[in-house]
Amino acid sequence: MDISDLRIALFTGNYNYVRDGANQALNRLVEFLLRRGAAVRIYSPTVKKPAFPPNGDVVGVPSIPIPRRAEYRAPIMLPPSAKRDIRRFRPNMFHVASPELLGHRAVTLARRLDVPVVASVHTRFETYFRYYGLAFLEPLVVAGLRRFYRRCDAIFAPSESMAQLLREQRMNFDVGIWTRGIDREIFNPGRRDPAWRRSLGIADDVPVIGFAGRVVMEKGLDVFSDTIDHLERRQVRHKVLVVGDGPARNWFEKRLPNAIFVGFQRGGDVGRAIASMDMLFNPSMTETFGNVTLEAMAVGIPVVAAIATGSQCLVDDGRTGRLIRGGAITAYADALAFYCTDAEARRAAGAAGEAASGPYGWDEVNAALIDSYLRIIRQRAAGGRLPRSSPVP
Known part of the structure; x- marks a missing residue:
């Protein structure tokens, strides 16, 4: 069996209606699969005006x-029409990308059809409740996630630090890596644009501290703004x-009245914006990988980040x-x-970051995931089966 024999049913709570790092990775995976001759079918909530055109059939x-995050949608069921579509499609692998109701129903269907099922972990859902006054729910969420992931043949984390956390949380016995x-073409030092900086009112000799990503509280906005207060004092x-x-x-x-907000950027514009910073500040504790950290490294700027899953596998401290x-x-x-006042230190850290980003090519990381798909299918064909129930110790 090879990649052209794969028939992947992909389930996700957000494939393209709101742009984020997770669904960008999923779309790149689907594009890679289709380009290599595999068949893919995506099952996801849809909206009339999605953030970007999808790769593959949705x-x-x-x-x-x-609630409180109305830009996102929660799937409420896997309807009979979708189940019929899945049976007609005849997948030989289910891939579940989010542990909500749709994901649970997909795992149940996969086990009923005796088809291997894997899950990819894209964010630390259990930590989100800390930012909305519901931290007491975190142990229950972890237990629910464990039950979900234990029903899969394997799970994949985007970084070794996240994979190790999943092992410590006993989420599954087969934890692999699907990095980013x-x-x-988009993220390289040549994208830096002094003229664009000047158009925003930034002088050439003023160091720029950048934030990039979804502007949501779980990205550590409170820590970011408190730190900027310290610098100003x-x-x-x-x-x-x-x-x-x-x-x-x-x-x-309102919290950063002196900051420049340029809004959402896409394609070459986001590469220009990040390359035109002098350092990236990423205090988020919820990342499983931190795409923006890798992007900042690729454009040649230093990164100041939290010791958190993802970042600690990318940033070489010091x-x-x-x-x-x-x-x-x-x-x-x-x-x-330190980086604001030492231009040579910025240059050295940026050059080291660009070199360290070298091994991260999309085709290479997606090919590694496909190898895992094929391994799991072979294991099933050789008689490996999940028990009907997976008890949690």
Whole structure:
């Protein structure tokens, strides 16, 4: 069996209606599969005006807006029409990308059809509740995630640090790596544009501290803004550039009145925006990989990030940037002040980061996942079966 024999049914709560790092990775995976001759069918909520055109054929499933995060939708079922479509498609692998109701129903159907099923882990869902006053729910969420992932043949994390966390949480006995790639046409040092910076009112000699990504509280916006307050009290010369949009943008704009907000950028524009920063500040504790961290490294700027899953596998502390204990405002401010005041240190860390980003090509990382698909299918064919129920110790 090879890649052209694969028939993948992919299930996700968001394939293209809101743009984020997870669904960008899924779309790149589908494009790779189709280009290599595999068949793919995607089952996901759909909207009239999605954020971008999807790769592959998408079958819509019923969904409702998520409370307090209405831009996202929660699938409420895997309808009979979708089940009939799946049976006609005859997949030999189910891939589930989000552990909500659609994912649970997909895993149940896969086991009923005796088809292997894998799950990819894209974010630390259990940590989100900390940012909405519901931290007491985290143990229950972890238990629910464990039950879900234990019903899969294997699960895949985007970084070794996240994979190790999943092993420690006993989420599955087969934990692999499906890392993330970088588009070198978009993210490279040549994208830096001094004229664009000047058009925003940023002088050439002013160091720019950047934020890039969805503007949501779980990205550590409170820590980011508190750290900037420290820099301003120390009178460290800098400018903050925020690239991205999201439901917390108004809060962030009020919190950082001197920052420049350029909104959502796409394609070459986002590469230009990140390359035109002088450092990236990523205090998020919810990342499983941190695509933007890799993008910043690829354009040749240092990264100051939290010691968190994902970032600690990308950032080489003291060489390509700094890794700081989550929430340590003074330490974050010290690291940013160092790069703001030492242009040579910025240059050296940026060059090291660009070199370290070299192995991350999309075709290479997706090919590794396909090898795992084929391994799991071979194991099933050789008699390997999941038990009808997977008890959690």
